[in-house]
Amino acid sequence: MPELKYWQAIRSALRDEMARDERVLVLGEDVAQPGGPFGATKGLLDEFGPSRVRDTPISEAAIMGAALGAAMTGLRPVAEIMFLDFMTLAADQLVNQAAKVSWMSGGRFHVPLVVRTICGNRRGTGPQHAQSLEAWLAHVPGLKVVWPSSPGDAYGLLKTAIRDDDPVVVVESLALWGSRGPVDEGADVPLGTAAVRQPGGDLTVAAWGATVPVALDAARHLADEGIGVEVVDVRSISPLDEATILASVAKTGRLVVVHDAVSPAGVGAEIAALAAGQGFDTLRAPVVRVTAPFAPVPFAKHLETAYYPQADDVVAAARRVLER
Amino acid sequence: MVDPYALYETMARIRSFETAASKLLAQTRIGGFLHLSIGQEAVAVGVCAALRRDDLISSTHRGHGHCIAKGGTVERMMAEMFGRESGYCKGRAGSLHIADPNAGILGANAIVGGGLPMGVGAALSAQVRGSDQVSAVFFGEGAVAEGVFHECLNLAGLWRLPVVFVCEHNSWAEMTPVTTHLAAPDVEEFAVPYRIASEVADGNDVLVVHDAASRAVARARAGEGPTLLVCRTYRWRGHFEGDPATYRDPDELAAWQERDPLRALREVLVAEDTSAAARLDALDAEAERAVQRAVEAAEAEPPAPVGTVVEDVYRAPLAIHGGAHA
Ligand SMILES: Cc1ncc(C[n+]2csc(CCOP(=O)(O)OP(=O)(O)O)c2C)c(N)n1
Numbered sequence: 194m195p196e197l198k199y200w201q202a203i204r205s206a207l208r209d210e211m212a213r214d215e216r217v218l219v220l221g222e223d224v225a226q227p228g229g230p231f232g233a234t235k236g237l238l239d240e241f242g243p244s245r246v247r248d249t250p251i252s253e254a255a256i257m258g259a260a261l262g263a264a265m266t267g268l269r270p271v272a273e274i275m276f277l278d279f280m281t282l283a284a285d286q287l288v289n290q291a292a293k294v295s296w297m298s299g300g301r302f303h304v305p306l307v308v309r310t311i312c313g314n315r316r317g318t319g320p321q322h323a324q325s326l327e328a329w330l331a332h333v334p335g336l337k338v339v340w341p342s343s344p345g346d347a348y349g350l351l352k353t354a355i356r357d358d359d360p361v362v363v364v365e366s367l368a369l370w371g372s373r374g375p376v377d378e379g380a381d382v383p384l385g386t387a388a389v390r391q392p393g394g395d396l397t398v399a400a401w402g403a404t405v406p407v408a409l410d411a412a413r414h415l416a417d418e419g420i421g422v423e424v425v426d427v428r429s430i431s432p433l434d435e436a437t438i439l440a441s442v443a444k445t446g447r448l449v450v451v452h453d454a455v456s457p458a459g460v461g462a463e464i465a466a467l468a469a470g471q472g473f474d475t476l477r478a479p480v481v482r483v484t485a486p487f488a489p490v491p492f493a494k495h496l497e498t499a500y501y502p503q504a505d506d507v508v509a510a511a512r513r514v515l516e517r
Numbered sequence: 518m519v520d521p522y523a524l525y526e527t528m529a530r531i532r533s534f535e536t537a538a539s540k541l542l543a544q545t546r547i548g549g550f551l552h553l554s555i556g557q558e559a560v561a562v563g564v565c566a567a568l569r570r571d572d573l574i575s576s577t578h579r580g581h582g583h584c585i586a587k588g589g590t591v592e593r594m595m596a597e598m599f600g601r602e603s604g605y606c607k608g609r610a611g612s613l614h615i616a617d618p619n620a621g622i623l624g625a626n627a628i629v630g631g632g633l634p635m636g637v638g639a640a641l642s643a644q645v646r647g648s649d650q651v652s653a654v655f656f657g658e659g660a661v662a663e664g665v666f667h668e669c670l671n672l673a674g675l676w677r678l679p680v681v682f683v684c685e686h687n688s689w690a691e692m693t694p695v696t697t698h699l700a701a702p703d704v705e706e707f708a709v710p711y712r713i714a715s716e717v718a719d720g721n722d723v724l725v726v727h728d729a730a731s732r733a734v735a736r737a738r739a740g741e742g743p744t745l746l747v748c749r750t751y752r753w754r755g756h757f758e759g760d761p762a763t764y765r766d767p768d769e770l771a772a773w774q775e776r777d778p779l780r781a782l783r784e785v786l787v788a789e790d791t792s793a794a795a796r797l798d799a800l801d802a803e804a805e806r807a808v809q810r811a812v813e814a815a816e817a818e819p820p821a822p823v824g825t826v827v828e829d830v831y832r833a834p835l836a837i838h839g840g841a842h843a
Contacts, residue, residue: 227692227764250662250698251629251690279628282663317549319611321627487835488827492549492611493600499823 194375202344202376203233203309203365206351207271209378211241214269217355220247221256221273221309230275231311231370257283257308261291261360264306269355274310276322277364280330291360292335306360307351312340314453315368315403315501319492325402325454325485330362331431331463337384338430340364342405344374346428349382357384368403387434389441393421396511397441399464400451401427404502408451411507422511430460438464439472446477447514451502456484478517481510519566521786524723525797527566528558528779529804531582534591537808538581538598538612542758546816547598549611550627554582556721556753559778560685561586563718563726564653564746567734573621573639573652575632578613579685579752580625583655588620595811601818607829608821629690630656630663633682637669640680640743651737653681653730659690661704667711670745674711679737681730684747685720691756692764708745720748721778724785750778 197205211217219225219237225248228235238246249256253274260272274280280287287308294302313322330338337359341347347365354361361384390405391412400408405426412422423441427433442448448468450461465480483502491497535555541547554561561582565574568587576583584594589605597604598612605615616624623639626632636654643650660666661684673680684704688695695702708715714736718729726748733744751773755762762770786793828834 222690223692226697230691248693248697251659252662252664254664255662282628319549319613319627321613321631322550486827488830489610491609491826492613493608493821494548495820496600496609496823496826500826 194377196373197344197348197376199344199347199365199369199372200231200233202348203351204235204237205376205378206348206355207234207237208240210352210355211237211245215245216267216269217271218245218247218263218268219271219273220249220260222249222251222275224248224273229273231367234273253279253282254286257286258290260306260308261286261294261304264291264304264360265294265302269305271307271309271355274308277310277312277326278321278324280310280326287336287360288333292333295359296335303358304360305358307354308360308362309351309365310362311365311367312402313367314490315497317492317494317497318367320489323490325452327364327430328454328459331460335360336431337361338364339384339428340366340402340430341428342366342369342402342426344372345376345380346382346388348376348378349380350384350428353382353384364402366403385429385432385434387428387437388426389437390424390426391422393423393445395421395445396447396449396514397423397425397445398449398451398507398511399425399427399438401430402453404451404453407502407504408507410504411511414504414508415511420511420515427464433463433467435467435471438467442468442472443475446475448476448480449483449507449510449514450480451483451507453485453501455487456482457487459484478514481514483507483510519727521724521782522796522800524562524566524727525779525782525786526800526804527562527586528723528782529801530591530807531558531561531585532779533804533808534585534594535581537812539754539758541598541812551612551758552579552756553754553758554579554752556773556777557685557687557750558582559723559726560683560720560748560750561655563723564655564681564683564730566727567730568621568651568653571621572650572734573623573636575623575636575639575652575654576615576625577632577655577657578625578627578629579657580615580655581612584615584617584622584625587622589615589617589622591808591811592814593617595808596815596818599815599818600820601815602821602825603818604821607825609826630660630665632656633660633665633669637673637678637680640673640678640737641676643679644676649679649738651679651681651734653683653734655683655685657690658684658686658688658695658702658704659698661707662698667707670707670711670713670743673743674713677740677742679740680743681733681737682743682745683730684745686747686749687752689752689756689765705745705747713742714744716744716746718746718748720750721773721776721781723778723782
């Protein structure tokens, strides 16, 4: 199995899918000639040509809408919205249009559209390049939302997303861009599945994207004290893999959810509701969320570090939950 | 009559500020995304010199020049770069978000095109309040591809708003040349369908920019509506600090560096008056000293307290704080 960096895994998935299926095209700002703002589309223009690999103007609404229209008429576009924050500029075509086309057309149109976007969290990019807006997206019926935390998942989830017949937003973490890991090009990573990254019996920590390494860090720390933490990488925000989360909670009886988004009306609340509802009989302590405070993302390094959940915060939350 | 030495002084301050910022980032004494406008100083300075202190500007990701030219202080800007509480954003938002109501700076912006609608809104406000304030909106030619550019020109044209749309046309949007991203690269053409006035200026000649901007501002103040002012210029540095800019031809850069806006003005002034060189050297030196003092003061200040991150989210703090940080 090759070891790839996160961004190389993204490039590999795009390459493999473009080679396999000529309906796949890639469009976005700086994706063709420059090879992507951070290199994830390098080489695609040379290999697949300017018709299928397109530099667009800085026009997020038109990028999204053009990709939607192409998806409705026989292509399988992968549109890139450079940062998740800029999804707001494309929101009409994504939320009001793409997400609803299948339903509104009585299932006669399908939208095999993939939107790749980067979250700049934990990278000093500040209030308009680092927002974790996954809850906004997950709140829209018709959209699927995934957020890989490893090169393997960056490859596998993107590949599955491209083969899916519904609109899928793939959020990528700039903070993980250079991280390395094995990539199994044959393995399928179905949408709607979570992954247990580390088994443990005392406590479940659910995380996704750039908070997965934080959760694993905390788990290592607690393991030194003999506490077994089960780390669940949620990775599919919508649809949520309820079964895997509930099975873990049934085993441990305790749940901490970690995310970089703010807490109100967030995905952590959704997971907490799942545990408190279907998992009620198995819970032995209140669910605790470890999140950013209810404020925009600061740029200054020391403020950003304090803003995002760190391993120490997860450890502290785990202790509180374990006291019960 | 505008004082050309004052124009030079402001350009020198911008150049010093950004040169210092570039070094500070390379030395990791500051962090974050840094986009420099070195080479484009004449646009910011020529336009802002045509404005009054109570006029308004909205700016971009490449906004240090606009903010300094409109009256932002290098002390508070540098403190912001260092994440200090005396910075314009109390150290929390950084270079991309400098704002100052006292100097009429609505804000720099990390969203391409993000400053246009609010700049139009400031012009609407002036019109409704019966004030003769003018709003100047800075943006790069890359923003012309965003829908808001067209919505704003249409609205401002319809309502005859006192706004000057200032396009800093440097022919590159990140790593992509204008011919790849605009169907009509001569941006001034967009004034025609929206039936507003237009001006085209050499963006590296501060006197020419100032003349064109003065005409546009005079029209706006007189109630004659908006102007689209297009200034051709060039950024010397990469898109952001750390971008090696391998995508462009070094000869293209060299040709524009020959047309350094500071040196161009210097040549004009020296040709008129042989004592000008010494005066300009003194202005250069003073600009560098002022920036150096700002760096020292900022570095000496402690980092902004961590607890301040949750302040100012609302005017009055929420009774129930939504955070769930363990
Ligand atoms: C809505 C949005 N889309 C994309 C970006 C990423 N981005 C930042 S600057 C830039 C290029 C802007 O070009 P231009 O407007 O010409 O300004 P310049 O950088 O040349 O000063 C891009 C694409 C962004 N910040 N906001």
